[in-house]
Amino acid sequence: MKQQEQQEQPIWDLPIRIFHWLLPLLIGACWWTAKNHMLEYHRWCGYGLAFLIVFRIYWGFLGSYTAKFKQFIKSPFVVFRYAMRLVGKKNEQTTSMDNQPGHNPMGGYAVVLMLLVIGSQILLGLFAIDTDGFDGGPFADYIDYDLSRTFAEWHELLFNLLLVNIGLHIAAILFYRIVRKNNLIPAITIGKTSPNIPKHKFALMHLLIALGLAGLVVFAITQFSTTL
Amino acid sequence: MNRVKKLTTLAGLCFIASAPFVSNTTVAEEATSDLQTLIEERQFGFKMMGRNIKSLRIELKKDTPDYEVMKKASMAIQTEAKKLPVWFPAGSGQESGIMTDSLAYIWKNPDKFYQFGKDLELATQSMIESAEAADKSASLGHLKAIKASCSGCHQSFRAD
Numbered sequence: 001m002k003q004q005e006q007q008e009q010p011i012w013d014l015p016i017r018i019f020h021w022l023l024p025l026l027i028g029a030c031w032w033t034a035k036n037h038m039l040e041y042h043r044w045c046g047y048g049l050a051f052l053i054v055f056r057i058y059w060g061f062l063g064s065y066t067a068k069f070k071q072f073i074k075s076p077f078v079v080f081r082y083a084m085r086l087v088g089k090k091n092e093q094t095t096s097m098d099n100q101p102g103h104n105p106m107g108g109y110a111v112v113l114m115l116l117v118i119g120s121q122i123l124l125g126l127f128a129i130d131t132d133g134f135d136g137g138p139f140a141d142y143i144d145y146d147l148s149r150t151f152a153e154w155h156e157l158l159f160n161l162l163l164v165n166i167g168l169h170i171a172a173i174l175f176y177r178i179v180r181k182n183n184l185i186p187a188i189t190i191g192k193t194s195p196n197i198p199k200h201k202f203a204l205m206h207l208l209i210a211l212g213l214a215g216l217v218v219f220a221i222t223q224f225s226t227t228l
Numbered sequence: 229m230n231r232v233k234k235l236t237t238l239a240g241l242c243f244i245a246s247a248p249f250v251s252n253t254t255v256a257e258e259a260t261s262d263l264q265t266l267i268e269e270r271q272f273g274f275k276m277m278g279r280n281i282k283s284l285r286i287e288l289k290k291d292t293p294d295y296e297v298m299k300k301a302s303m304a305i306q307t308e309a310k311k312l313p314v315w316f317p318a319g320s321g322q323e324s325g326i327m328t329d330s331l332a333y334i335w336k337n338p339d340k341f342y343q344f345g346k347d348l349e350l351a352t353q354s355m356i357e358s359a360e361a362a363d364k365s366a367s368l369g370h371l372k373a374i375k376a377s378c379s380g381c382h383q384s385f386r387a388d
Contacts, residue, residue, distance in 0.1 A: 037379055131386075132378035133278035134285060141286055145279040156388070228285050
C-alpha cells in the first residue's frame with residue numbers, strides 16, 4: 001500500500017470551518033424567525049441551510065482528507081471498540097486514539113445523523129405550511145393544506161431531535177475537554193494543525209463546483225417555489 | 229338469615245350514599261366531553277379557514293384567478309370567523325386539560341382578541357366584493373389584510 005505523505009497542516013480545512021460555524025448561526029436564525037412568525041425570513045434561512053448541506057455532501061466525497069465520509073464512517077465494530085476504550089483509563093492506546101485528526105468513529109456517525117436530521121428538516125420545511133394557510137415552504141402548494149400541515153407538525157417535532165443532537169455534540173466536546181484533556185475547539189476555529197495527517201489540500205476546482213452546485217440547488221428551489 | 233338481611237340493607241345504603249358521587253362524575257364527564265367537542269369544532273373551523281386562505285392565495289398567483297372560487301373561499305372564512313365569540317367560553321383554554329394552543333391571554337384581553345375576529349370578518353367581506361368585481365389588485369390587498377388579522381391574532385393568543 002502506498003504510504004501517504006504526512007505533514008503539519010490544519011486538521012479542518014477553511015471551507016469546513018466556515019461551514020461548521022454557519023450551521024449553528026443559520027439553525028439559530030431559523031428557530032428565531034419561526035418563533036417570531038417571520039416565515040419569509042425563515043424560508044431564506046432554510047435556503048441557507050440547504051446550501052450548506054448540499055455543499056457538505058459534495059465535500060464529503062471530494063473535499064479534503066478529514067472532511068471525507070470514507071475517512072470517518074467506520075464499521076460498527078470499530079465504533080464499539082472505540083467507545084470501550086473511551087470510557088477506560090488513559091493509556092498509550094487512548095492517547096494515540098485522541099491524537100488521530102478528524103472525526104473519531106463515534107463522532108463520524110454523529111455527523112451523519114446531524115446531516116440526516118438537518119436534511120430531513122429542510123425537506124419537510126419545503127412542503128410545510130403555517131396554520132393560517134398563507135406562509136409556507138416553497139413547495140407547499142404542490143400538496144393539499146392538510147398534508148402540508150402534517151409536514152409542518154413533523155418539522156416542529158424533528159426540531160426537538162435536532163436540539164438533542166446539538167446537545168450531544170456540545171456534551172461530547174465538553175467530555176473531551178474535561179475528561180480527555182483534549183480541546184477540540186481550536187481545530188475548528190483557528191485551524192489548529194496536526195502532524196499526523198495525510199496531505200489533504202483540496203482542489204480549488206472542487207470548491208468552486210461544490211459552491212456552484214449548492215447555489216444551483218437553492219436557485220432551483222426558488223424557481224419552482226409556489227409562494228406568492 | 230338475619231345476617232343476610234343486615235348485609236343487604238348495608239349494601240343498599242352504600243348504593244344510595246354513592247349516588248351523588250356517581251351523578252357528579254357523570255356531570256363532570258359530560259362537561260369535559262362538551263368542551264372537547266367545542267375545542268375540536270373550533271380547531272376544525274380554524275383549519276377550514278387555513279384551507280380557504282390557501283386557495284385564495286393559489287388563485288391570486290394565477291394571471292386570471294377564478295373569482296367564483298375566491299368568493300366561495302372568502303364566504304367560508306367569514307362564516308367561520310363569525311363563530312369566534314361562541315368558540316371561546318371561559319375554561320376552554322389549556323387549563324381544561326384538553327390539548328389546545330389557545331393561550332390564557334384570550335380571556336385576559338378579550339376585546340383585543342375579538343377585534344381580530346371583527347377585522348377578519350371585514351377583510352373577508354371586502355374580499356367577497358373585490359372577487360365579485362373581479363378586481364385582482366384589490367383582492368391582493370384584502371388577502372394581506374386577512375393574513376394580517378390571522379397572524380396578528382396568532383402572535384398574541386396562540387401557543388407556538
